[in-house]
Amino acid sequence: MDLRLEAVGHHYGDLEVLSEIDLAIPAGKIVCIVGPSGCGKSTLLRLIGGLEQPTTGQIVQIGTPPTDSINPLTYVFQDFALLPWRTVEGNISLVLEDHRMPSARVTEIIANVLARTKLTEFAKAYPKQLSGGMKQRVAIARALAVKPAILLMDEPLSALDSQTRELLMDDLVGLWTRDPFTSVYVTHNLNEAVRLGHSIVVLSRRPGRIREIVDVTIPLGERELGDPELERQQKHLWNLMRDEALAADKELLNV
Amino acid sequence: MSEIRQDSTRKTVDFRGGGFAPQSRKWVGIVVFVVLIGFIELGTRTGFITNLTLPIPSDVFATFVDLWQSGLLWKHLLPSIMRLIVGASIGVSLGIGIGILIGLFSLIRAGLVPLVAAIFPIPKIALLPLFVIWFGIDETSKYALIAFGTFTPTVVATYGAVDNVDRSLIRMGQSFSLSWFSIVRKIVLPGAMPGILSGLRISLAIAIILLVAAEMLGAEFGIGAYILEAGSLYDLERLFVGVTILSILGVFVSLGIGVIEKRLLNWRV
Ligand SMILES: Nc1ncnc2c1ncn2[C@@H]1O[C@H](COP(=O)(O)OP(=O)(O)O)[C@@H](O)[C@H]1O
Numbered sequence: 001m002d003l004r005l006e007a008v009g010h011h012y013g014d015l016e017v018l019s020e021i022d023l024a025i026p027a028g029k030i031v032c033i034v035g036p037s038g039c040g041k042s043t044l045l046r047l048i049g050g051l052e053q054p055t056t057g058q059i060v061q062i063g064t065p066p067t068d069s070i071n072p073l074t075y076v077f078q079d080f081a082l083l084p085w086r087t088v089e090g091n092i093s094l095v096l097e098d099h100r101m102p103s104a105r106v107t108e109i110i111a112n113v114l115a116r117t118k119l120t121e122f123a124k125a126y127p128k129q130l131s132g133g134m135k136q137r138v139a140i141a142r143a144l145a146v147k148p149a150i151l152l153m154d155e156p157l158s159a160l161d162s163q164t165r166e167l168l169m170d171d172l173v174g175l176w177t178r179d180p181f182t183s184v185y186v187t188h189n190l191n192e193a194v195r196l197g198h199s200i201v202v203l204s205r206r207p208g209r210i211r212e213i214v215d216v217t218i219p220l221g222e223r224e225l226g227d228p229e230l231e232r233q234q235k236h237l238w239n240l241m242r243d244e245a246l247a248a249d250k251e252l253l254n255v
Numbered sequence: 256m257s258e259i260r261q262d263s264t265r266k267t268v269d270f271r272g273g274g275f276a277p278q279s280r281k282w283v284g285i286v287v288f289v290v291l292i293g294f295i296e297l298g299t300r301t302g303f304i305t306n307l308t309l310p311i312p313s314d315v316f317a318t319f320v321d322l323w324q325s326g327l328l329w330k331h332l333l334p335s336i337m338r339l340i341v342g343a344s345i346g347v348s349l350g351i352g353i354g355i356l357i358g359l360f361s362l363i364r365a366g367l368v369p370l371v372a373a374i375f376p377i378p379k380i381a382l383l384p385l386f387v388i389w390f391g392i393d394e395t396s397k398y399a400l401i402a403f404g405t406f407t408p409t410v411v412a413t414y415g416a417v418d419n420v421d422r423s424l425i426r427m428g429q430s431f432s433l434s435w436f437s438i439v440r441k442i443v444l445p446g447a448m449p450g451i452l453s454g455l456r457i458s459l460a461i462a463i464i465l466l467v468a469a470e471m472l473g474a475e476f477g478i479g480a481y482i483l484e485a486g487s488l489y490d491l492e493r494l495f496v497g498v499t500i501l502s503i504l505g506v507f508v509s510l511g512i513g514v515i516e517k518r519l520l521n522w523r524v
């Protein structure tokens with residue numbers, strides 16, 4: 001299933017947040033969205049996932065999601081959004097319980113996603129017992145459990161320290177290499193963008209418009225930390241963003 | 256690495272990070288009790304405290320043992336506990352139910368919050384004569400008074416707790432297409448539970464106060480009736496026995512809620 005954004009724009013009251021966004025999200029690719037803070041990245045992701053309705057334009061699905069997809073558009077949130085009163089297992093079963101599956105099937109799915117995210121031994125742990133990186137792995141496992149056609153990730157690694165971030169990036173690359181998924185990945189971290197994105201959409205400051213779309217052709221699995229080509233791309237992105245970020249920073253001071 | 260000078264004076268760094276960290280010291284509470292009662296015992300026995308001011312604690316204890324052995328203790332306590340349970344159950348369950356509705360539906364909120372705000376500050380004891388007219392002098396008016404008194408604080412605590420449930424968790428539920436009912440049952444209710452339970456502590460303390468008030472106005476048996484009778488005879492020993500029983504009742508209620516909190520809220524950090 002592909003997604004296409006057609007002239008999408010959004011207002012909050014008088015505040016124009018997004019303007020004229022045209023974007024294709026092809027199946028099996030990771031599209032990264034970068035931009036200065038406050039430019040509407042999270043808003044765009046909420047529009048894509050149907051948590052909010054765009055003021056203008058439309059978001060269309062092309063093709064149907066695979067029949068085994070339980071929740072075609074699935075989020076991974078920056079703050080993990082785990083239920084503290086449920087165990088790791090319980091948090092995953094939460095999103096399966098409404099679907100009247102035989103319990104053996106639920107157990108099987110949970111075991112499968114826990115194994116894929118290397119969480120098997122933590123099945124009975126509560127979120128308060130886990131580190132930030134582990135919590136985000138649980139959130140990713142929960143998202144995988146509903147077999148999403150498109151994963152919508154809003155700064156999933158931003159709450160983590162840089163070592164954990166590296167490890168989780170490797171995990172995401174590993175997951176994608178074994179079983180390519182489609183994803184819209186919002187970040188303000190350009191390094192994450194060049195490591196994970198097949199294409200990188202640079203948004204301008206508010207109201208967010210597409211400034212440029214950068215394609216990264218190196219296969220995901222071969223992108224090493226410190227690769228000169230990636231460094232070059234990252235630098236290019238930074239040049240695009242620097243002025244926007246500066247201006248956006250000043251704007252916030254004027255509010 | 257540069258060398259550290261050897262010749263100057265040496266001094267360990269002063270510690271200044273102490274205090275401001277609550278620690279569990281359960282025995283201190285018991286010590287305060289024992290010292291206080293010991294002091295009163297001493298004072299009343301030596302005459303330093305006149306026996307018109309306070310009864311001798313050991314006499315109060317003896318009176319309590321008498322009450323127990325005569326079987327009258329249960330005759331008074333059981334109806335009181337019954338009234339407490341029935342009245343508080345009605346008030347608390349209605350309160351939680353309506354509190355949740357207020358928390359979930361803006362229309363109900365707009366309609367009921369002003370009403371709740373209007374009846375919250377009324378001293379419910381003032382309405383007891385009215386309840387007696389409506390429900391008669393027997394048990395029903397007592398249930399009604401306790402139910403009404405526990406209802407308002409429970410409503411306020413519950414809708415406050417529902418308001419405070421982390422919105423990002425609700426949004427997460429929606430993003431996984433959970434049904435409305437699932438979101439309420441699996442996200443909103445457990446998320447509101449800490450607030451509801453701390454409201455329950457207040458409601459049940461109020462329930463005990465109202466229980467005594469209701470029993471003072473018209474009851475043959477019950478802790479309130481027992482205290483009233485002792486008071487009118489100026490029997491300080493029995494008066495204090497009654498008051499102590501109420502305190503103990505309060506402690507047990509609070510312990511009970513503590514146990515429920517431990518079981519339901521063990522997920523809390
Ligand atoms: N629900 C909302 N109501 C009003 N304004 C909002 C709302 N959500 C976001 N905004 C505003 O929209 C702008 C873009 O927000 P957001 O999409 O969160 O930016 P980003 O994720 O790129 O940092 C910000 O200025 C923010 O204050």
Ligand SMILES: [Mg+2]
Pocket residue numbers: 041042043
């Ligand atoms: Mg954001």
